[in-house]
Amino acid sequence: MLRKWGVHTTHPRYFGLFNPTPTWWGIAGELLAAGVNPQLAAYSHAPAAVEMERHVLRFVAGRLGLPTAEGSFTVGGAEANLTAVIVAPTRRFPAYAGGGLAGLARRPVLYASAESHLAWLKIAHMTGLGRDAVRLVPTDSRHRMDLAALRELHRADLAGGFEPFLLIGTAGTTAGGALDPLPELARQAGEWGLDFHVDAAWAGAVALSDRLRPLLDGVELADSVTVDAHKWLSAPMGAGMFLTRHPDALAGSFHASTSYMPAQSGQFPDPYATSVQWSRRFAGLKVFLALAIAGRPAYAEQLERDVRLGELLARRLSEEGWPRVNDTPLPVVCVADPEAESQGPEHSAAWHAAVADHVVSGGQAWLSTVRLAGRPALRLCLTSHRTTVSDVEAAVTALNQARKAV
Structure with missing residues (x-):
């Protein structure tokens, strides 16, 4: 039941809230x-x-x-x-x-x-x-x-x-x-x-x-x-x-x-x-x-690696037409689709929610929607020590596919 009816927060492509993959x-x-x-x-x-x-x-x-x-x-x-x-x-x-x-x-x-x-x-x-x-x-x-x-x-x-x-x-x-x-x-x-x-x-x-x-x-x-x-x-x-x-x-x-x-x-x-x-x-x-x-150095290495993965995710999404809408050195990446935003905040909120739902229901990754100062966006956070570059690329692919489907 826990496997079937629960978000798998320990998965390397869980890009959600600050829930950990425990050691x-x-x-x-x-x-x-x-x-x-x-x-x-x-x-x-x-x-x-x-x-x-x-x-x-x-x-x-x-x-x-x-x-x-x-x-x-x-x-x-x-x-x-x-x-x-x-x-x-x-x-x-x-x-x-x-x-x-x-x-x-x-x-x-x-x-x-x-x-x-x-x-x-x-x-x-x-x-x-x-x-x-x-x-x-x-x-x-x-x-x-x-x-x-x-x-x-x-x-x-x-x-x-x-x-x-x-x-x-x-x-x-x-x-x-x-x-x-x-x-x-x-x-x-x-x-x-x-x-x-x-x-x-x-x-x-x-x-x-x-x-x-x-x-x-x-x-x-x-x-x-x-x-x-x-x-x-x-x-x-x-x-x-x-x-x-x-x-x-x-x-x-x-x-x-x-x-x-x-x-x-x-x-x-x-x-x-x-x-x-x-x-x-x-x-x-x-x-x-x-x-x-x-040891502390091992933790430092993981934290620094997560920051680099966050930078990679933001860069790759930007290259694919998903501009970042938050400004932080930490590995929380919030993006919004310009075309969806151009049609007003209500449409943008519904559209981004549909994209997130498409990605999550497809089992490719878990991400969430958010509003930053009232601005709808998609939010991806990297904190799992299991996440790799390939997981980042998979998330980018899943978002692109969801954008086309929605």
């Missing part, structure tokens, strides 16, 4: 974690498991330029980003921990790009901020957060009696792979006294490559960062990571004490007291094993 070491880690089944709520119950996770988190934090950061593994990026939205007001508003939003004089608001992952809306709903507290900032021609629009929104919020508390930069948007201007956002957050969070759920992986690491310049200035190992680091789902340079605020957000939990031992707090989750599986083992066995 064998990651799969082995899942099997070991399930078999031993350690409980990571309390340090004293699973010290080896907790230390392995801490080792991975310190390693990733170091590559991001946050060597003193603390954090935790999460189910995914949404939980990690939820953690950021809980930690930021805990740090900024002394009355928040006890009195919640009712204890604040003004309504808090946060800022994220209109092209960011809209889990922010769900997070605002869950935390009681309300969805209207999320300011989705318009983007520029490269689909990055527009700094002038951000400043205008901030001025309006101050004039309207709101309390800005968090600015979010996205490193690798889901739709088009855009990289927000992180250094400028960090400076702006510092000037306004806001926490600065970077959602690098996907593109944070490039920190493992010395050549690609400059794409994340500015992330080292963040108060907190989200990275998902189950995206471009090829770990089985789910393996999100939340990192913060403010461990006291993290502990202040989630501390709890009960008689049925063992007393804290050692200098580090128990995981249940520094994360959203209480009972938690050993999610970090699959990442620990893969990094220990393959």
